[in-house]
Amino acid sequence: MSQPVLDIRRLRVSYAGNRALDLDALSVAAGEVVGVVGANGAGKSTLVNAVAGWSRGTPSVEAQISLDGRRLDAWPTHQRVRAGLVLVPEGRVAFGRMSVDDNLCTAFTPAAQGADEGRHIYSRDEVYALFPRLHERRHHLGHQLSGGERQMLGIGRALMMGPRLLMLDEPSIGLAPQMVEQVLGTLKLLARKGLAILLVEQNVRAAIEVVDRLVLIERGRKVLEGAASEMGNDPRIAEAYLGASTT
Amino acid sequence: MARSNMQMAGYALLAVLAFLAPQLLGGSGVVYSAAVLIAIFAVASYGLDVIVSDLGEVSLAHTVFFAAGAYTTALMASRGGVGSSWLTLLGAIAVALVLAGVIGLVTLRLREFVFSLVTYAVAVVGMTLAANWSFLGGSDGLRGIPTLDLSLPGLTLVAGNDRALWPYAFALLLAVIYLVARFRRSALGAAAVMSHLNPRLATMSGIDPARVRLQVFLLSAPISAAGGWLYAYQRAFVSADVLENYFLILMLTAVVLVGRRQLLGPVVAVALVLTQEKFFSLGGDIDKIILGAVLVAVLAFLPAGLASLARPLARLRTARAAANATSPLNTLEHTK
Amino acid sequence: MTILQQIINGLVLGHAYALVAIGWTLLLGVARLVNFGHGQMYMLGAFVTWWAVVKAGVPYALALPMAMAVGALVGVFMQRVMLKATFEQNLVSIMIMTLGFGYVLHGVASIVFGSTGQILETALSRRDIELGELWLTWQDAAIVVAAVVVFVGLRWLLDGSRIGRLVRMVAEDPKLAMLTGVNVRRVYYGVFAFEGAAVAFAAGMVAPRTPILTSMGFEEVIMTFVVVVLGGIGSVTGSYVAGVALGLFTALFSALVSPAYTTAAVFLVLIAVLVLRPGGLSARVAAGAH
Numbered sequence: 001m002s003q004p005v006l007d008i009r010r011l012r013v014s015y016a017g018n019r020a021l022d023l024d025a026l027s028v029a030a031g032e033v034v035g036v037v038g039a040n041g042a043g044k045s046t047l048v049n050a051v052a053g054w055s056r057g058t059p060s061v062e063a064q065i066s067l068d069g070r071r072l073d074a075w076p077t078h079q080r081v082r083a084g085l086v087l088v089p090e091g092r093v094a095f096g097r098m099s100v101d102d103n104l105c106t107a108f109t110p111a112a113q114g115a116d117e118g119r120h121i122y123s124r125d126e127v128y129a130l131f132p133r134l135h136e137r138r139h140h141l142g143h144q145l146s147g148g149e150r151q152m153l154g155i156g157r158a159l160m161m162g163p164r165l166l167m168l169d170e171p172s173i174g175l176a177p178q179m180v181e182q183v184l185g186t187l188k189l190l191a192r193k194g195l196a197i198l199l200v201e202q203n204v205r206a207a208i209e210v211v212d213r214l215v216l217i218e219r220g221r222k223v224l225e226g227a228a229s230e231m232g233n234d235p236r237i238a239e240a241y242l243g244a245s246t247t
Numbered sequence: 248m249a250r251s252n253m254q255m256a257g258y259a260l261l262a263v264l265a266f267l268a269p270q271l272l273g274g275s276g277v278v279y280s281a282a283v284l285i286a287i288f289a290v291a292s293y294g295l296d297v298i299v300s301d302l303g304e305v306s307l308a309h310t311v312f313f314a315a316g317a318y319t320t321a322l323m324a325s326r327g328g329v330g331s332s333w334l335t336l337l338g339a340i341a342v343a344l345v346l347a348g349v350i351g352l353v354t355l356r357l358r359e360f361v362f363s364l365v366t367y368a369v370a371v372v373g374m375t376l377a378a379n380w381s382f383l384g385g386s387d388g389l390r391g392i393p394t395l396d397l398s399l400p401g402l403t404l405v406a407g408n409d410r411a412l413w414p415y416a417f418a419l420l421l422a423v424i425y426l427v428a429r430f431r432r433s434a435l436g437a438a439a440v441m442s443h444l445n446p447r448l449a450t451m452s453g454i455d456p457a458r459v460r461l462q463v464f465l466l467s468a469p470i471s472a473a474g475g476w477l478y479a480y481q482r483a484f485v486s487a488d489v490l491e492n493y494f495l496i497l498m499l500t501a502v503v504l505v506g507r508r509q510l511l512g513p514v515v516a517v518a519l520v521l522t523q524e525k526f527f528s529l530g531g532d533i534d535k536i537i538l539g540a541v542l543v544a545v546l547a548f549l550p551a552g553l554a555s556l557a558r559p560l561a562r563l564r565t566a567r568a569a570a571n572a573t574s575p576l577n578t579l580e581h582t583k
Numbered sequence: 584m585t586i587l588q589q590i591i592n593g594l595v596l597g598h599a600y601a602l603v604a605i606g607w608t609l610l611l612g613v614a615r616l617v618n619f620g621h622g623q624m625y626m627l628g629a630f631v632t633w634w635a636v637v638k639a640g641v642p643y644a645l646a647l648p649m650a651m652a653v654g655a656l657v658g659v660f661m662q663r664v665m666l667k668a669t670f671e672q673n674l675v676s677i678m679i680m681t682l683g684f685g686y687v688l689h690g691v692a693s694i695v696f697g698s699t700g701q702i703l704e705t706a707l708s709r710r711d712i713e714l715g716e717l718w719l720t721w722q723d724a725a726i727v728v729a730a731v732v733v734f735v736g737l738r739w740l741l742d743g744s745r746i747g748r749l750v751r752m753v754a755e756d757p758k759l760a761m762l763t764g765v766n767v768r769r770v771y772y773g774v775f776a777f778e779g780a781a782v783a784f785a786a787g788m789v790a791p792r793t794p795i796l797t798s799m800g801f802e803e804v805i806m807t808f809v810v811v812v813l814g815g816i817g818s819v820t821g822s823y824v825a826g827v828a829l830g831l832f833t834a835l836f837s838a839l840v841s842p843a844y845t846t847a848a849v850f851l852v853l854i855a856v857l858v859l860r861p862g863g864l865s866a867r868v869a870a871g872a873h
Contacts, residue, residue: 052762054758054761054762056758076761076766076768077761077762078761078764078765078766078767081761081762081763081764082764086762087762089759089762092756092759093759095751095752095755095756095759096755097751097755098748098751098752098755102748102751105745105748106763106764107749107752107760107763107764107765107766108764157763161763161764299675303675304675305675305678305679307682353854353857353858354857357857359674359675360617360674360678361812361857363617363678364617364808364812365853365854365857367619367804367805367808368805368808368850368853369850371801371802371804371805371846371850372846372847372850374801375843375844375846375847376847379843379844492686492689492801495682496682496683496686499679499682499683503679532690532691532693532694533690533694534690535686535687535689535690535693536687536690536691536694538686539683539684539685539686539687539689539690540683540687542679542680542682542683542686543664543680543683543684543687546668546676546679546680546683547664547665547667547668547680550676
């Protein structure tokens with residue numbers, strides 16, 4: 001069995017002494033889409049932020065994180081990003097005062113970082129081909145874009161960094177249903193090309209269509225994990241998130 | 248409660264010892280002079296302490312309040328012929344309040360660092376005025392300040408030299424420390440800390456951070472001015488060099504060296520700095536480098552001040568005490 | 584002196600102010616750092632240039648890069664010491680630390696360079712350009728040219744180059760920039776080095792105009808502060824315009840009213856602006872480099 005792209009062991013995150021997340025193990029294989037679901041405040045964002053070594057706050061993080069077998073939990077955020085561990089965060093994903101063109105650029109040259117097989121580095125043109133709306137608005141500033149367009153911008157830039165593992169935190173927030181379908185469909189496409197994806201979503205219904213495996217986080221702990229096809233019928237998920245009436 | 252009575256007794260003992268300290272350390276003129284200056288600069292520093300430690304903002308204008316106190320006293324006492332030092336003290340406080348009011352109102356809705364820069368500019372302009380304006384004595388300064396005279400009807404309270412000045416300096420220091428302690432326990436003090444640590448919560452609790460800043464500023468200015476008031480009498484001479492950067496750096500070090508919001512922090516810090524300068528000096532410029540370096544080093548490497556060094560020791564003591572207090576019964580329960 | 588002469592003086596002075604302020608503008612706009620040691624770093628730049636030219640016999644054209652190198656090193660050293668506070672955005676600590684640094688620089692300069700005033704003369708400052716009744720020194724002209732070159736160059740760098748893009752990212756949202764693979768720490772070092780080099784360069788260029796003292800620097804901070812606030816925090820173009828305007832105001836006030844109280848007058852103008860328009864004269868108030 002080939003080694004997973006992302007391997008997390010013993011992840012513990014605390015904010016000001018309060019334990020926010022306690023995860024024993026989680027892994028994502030190449031071409032796999034793993035969905036992380038759970039209620040607000042369950043610890044989903046904390047999870048992906050900690051993997052990226054990033055946060056808008058000041059958490060204390062202990063973890064063993066490996067990318068393609070290489071331990072990088074001691075690395076600062078920008079180094080992890082350059083190694084192919086890319087996060088599209090929740091909230092602000094684009095630079096409002098910079099144009100779309102400027103937003104779609106990397107701080108480094110992924111090819112120069114010794115990107116090996118499995119890291120498809122998107123060029124700006126490829127991103128525009130993927131999201132034609134962005135091309136139309138290429139000279140507009142970030143803050144002039146709609147929420148969905150900014151989300152596309154964030155994903156587009158992430159792809160330009162040649163990710164080995166792509167993590168997305170609630171990419172569907174504020175998006176119209178068609179947009180959500182388009183974004184998630186694009187992710188499925190990328191996964192088929194070999195990209196490993198860790199997707200945090202509140203919109204479980206939409207996520208379930210796209211993910212291979214589902215992980216349910218509740219109050220900072222993993223309570224359920226399994227194939228999406230099986231989990232979809234799990235009463236715990238159905239009860240909590242898909243609404244009281246399920247057919 | 249027993250503990251607070253113990254604390255009060257402890258403080259009282261400390262106060263008595265501090266008062267007797269110059270005598271116990273030889274009683275020479277040099278020692279008394281150092282003691283008086285420590286008291287004066289500590290008083291000035293407490294004004295800044297309230298702004299930096301409680302309000303969490305940097306005011307660089309407190310040297311101006313200190314100078315205002317000194318200049319008002321000089322003008323009233325030497326040019327104005329006002330004999331009673333009570334009146335000059337009132338004058339110093341009044342002028343400081345007016346200045347602080349103007350600065351405070353102007354900077355009411357400005358961001359913190361703009362506030363700091365404005366106070367910096369006030370200090371620089373103050374320097375220019377003090378050095379050039381003939382009313383303030385220009386570059387020669389104001390001389391001929393009479394001795395401190397706090398006499399009341401029937402009671403002569405005069406101080407002609409540092410030894411005689413010491414009880415009054417000590418009394419002023421005690422009064423200021425008491426004032427700061429009361430402030431910290433007051434509603435305004437609590438409001439200041441809240442608007443510093445959590446402005447959003449403060450606004451939701453009905454506190455207007457801008458108004459709180461103004462009020463604390465108005466409280467702090469006369470404190471520093473009182474230091475200036477006494478300085479004028481101690482030196483018998485006031486000139487523009489009372490606005491030198493040295494005083495600002497000294498006051499800032501006094502506020503951060505021991506730790507934020509430590510009641511006795513400023514006076515201990517000033518004592519340390521002045522002791523080094525007066526008795527272990529390495530030359531004016533090197534002393535300057537040492538002082539500046541200490542200020543930077545404390546903030547960079549020991550942000551909670553020297554007091555934070557004492558905390559691990561205290562923790563060790565309590566841990567040992569707890570270990571000794573563990574009874575066999577308790578250990579049995581834990582191994583279940 | 585005619586008004587026209589004063590206007591020429593003012594333009595030269597204005598370009599000098601803009602040049603002195605540019606490092607501070609970038610530091611504040613990109614890293615949100617207030618450097619109260621700016622005045623002493625200016626003083627150091629002036630004295631290193633003076634020492635190199637007058638005491639060490641180095642040609643002026645070489646003395647300037649020397650001063651810039653010293654300035655950049657001081658900047659990097661300061662940032663290294665203040666790194667934790669920078670990342671925590673602990674502005675109170677940063678402001679006080681930069682004040683402390685300034686004080687230390689003053690002490691060091693007093694020991695190394697002495698406390699007497701010195702005059703830095705260069706080949707350019709000794710020769711005048713005469714335009715009829717008006718005159719200015721070649722040094723003055725050089726100041727104007729240097730300021731324009733630096734400002735245009737910086738704008739071009741910020742808008743058009745890759746490094747400029749990174750700097751703008753960090754200026755707007757340092758955390759998000761980290762996720763784009765930017766080494767934010769290195770950018771902060773770079774910006775502080777730029778501040779050190781820029782203020783030293785400005786000092787080396789402007790110092791020949793007046794005698795220099797190791798106790799100087801305070802008024803430079805005020806002027807810089809006023810330029811930055813009037814021009815809009817982080818705005819490169821704004822700083823240029825505000826600098827020139829301030830220079831004209833200072834020259835005219837000094838000639839027509841009183842030279843000693845010029846700083847006080849500038850201060851009053853600043854207060855008036857702050858009271859009437861708390862965001863400064865620039866419509867956009869948000870931090871960021873632009």
